[in-house]
Amino acid sequence: MKIEWAPVHVPPKRRxxxxxxxxxxxxxxxxxxxxLLIITSLLYYGNLFWKLLTLAYLTFVYFDHTRNFSDIHGNGFMIFRSNCIWKHFRDYFPIELIKTADLSADHNYILASFPHGIIGTGITCNMSRDIRQWLKLFPGIRPKIGTLDMHFYTPIFREALRYWGMVSVSKESLMHYLSASNHPKHPDNLDGFTSNxxxxxxxxxxxxxxxxxxxxILTLKRRKGFVKLAIRTG
Incomplete structure (x- = not known):
């Protein structure tokens, strides 16, 4: 495979x-x-303090995961989700979010996204990284993306996913977010948002x-579970 180097005159912004x-x-x-390498290294090479701290963290990861939802009810850390890095990432393609209907912040929503692509870049840009456009078009609604449950068993990596607004795609996790209260004074809505x-x-x-x-190439025929969840949660 031949490597094609970028021309010298490519603008710095594009780079x-x-x-x-x-x-x-x-x-x-x-x-x-x-x-996983960091955790393994701490357990193998770390002193007693680091070994105990790592074991405590792994125990937390296990029991925290069994609840099927994240403690981060809001939009994670906005500095992780909307910053100059992810703005450049969006502009690389470019990707644009177009609103075709109003969504009330009095309801929760499950959104079907397709095609998947290799790593779901399009939906990630709009609902995980650089979410400023989403918040402008759909005020009061927290954008979240469901991803493989196994990712939330991976130490450290799982924390980054949570702060980027990603949640487990397991049935229990989705039910939690889709059944959440829309009342403005509910403890989960103290961040000013009322909908997921x-x-x-x-x-x-x-x-x-x-x-x-x-x-x-879409895979839809045998993927009707999200429809059942939508019906169950209204």
Missing amino acids: LQTLAAGLYVMIFMLMPGLS AVAILVGGAQEALDSHPGRY
Whole structure:
């Protein structure tokens, strides 16, 4: 495979956009493995303090995960979700969020997203990274994305996902967010938001494997669980 180097005259802004897009890919490729490497190293090479602290953290991860939802009810850390890095990431493509209907903040929503793509870049831009446009178009509604449950068993990496507004796509987790109270004075809504919008990539891993340039192959026939959840939660 021939490597094509970028021309010298590429504007600095475009180079920053490319760097941000590369960072996004590297995070998902390397961070899970690096997280496990750090934990293993602390357990093997750390002194007694670090070993006990690591064991305590792993215990917390296990029991915290059994509740099927995150303590972060709001939008995570906004500095993680909307900053200059993710703005450059969005502008690399570019990606635009277009509103076609009003969504009331008095209800919770499950949103079906497709196609999946390799790592769900489009939906990630709109509902996880650089969410300023979402908050402007849909005030009062927290954007969240459902991802594989196993990611929330991965130490360190799971914390980054939570702060980026990602939640487990398990049935129990989705039921929690879709059944949440919309009352402004409810303890979960003290952040000023009253609604959750959880996006799921319906096609899952199968659809991701069918990703090809210029072609959209959707996996929908056997993926009706999200419809049942929508009916159950109103």
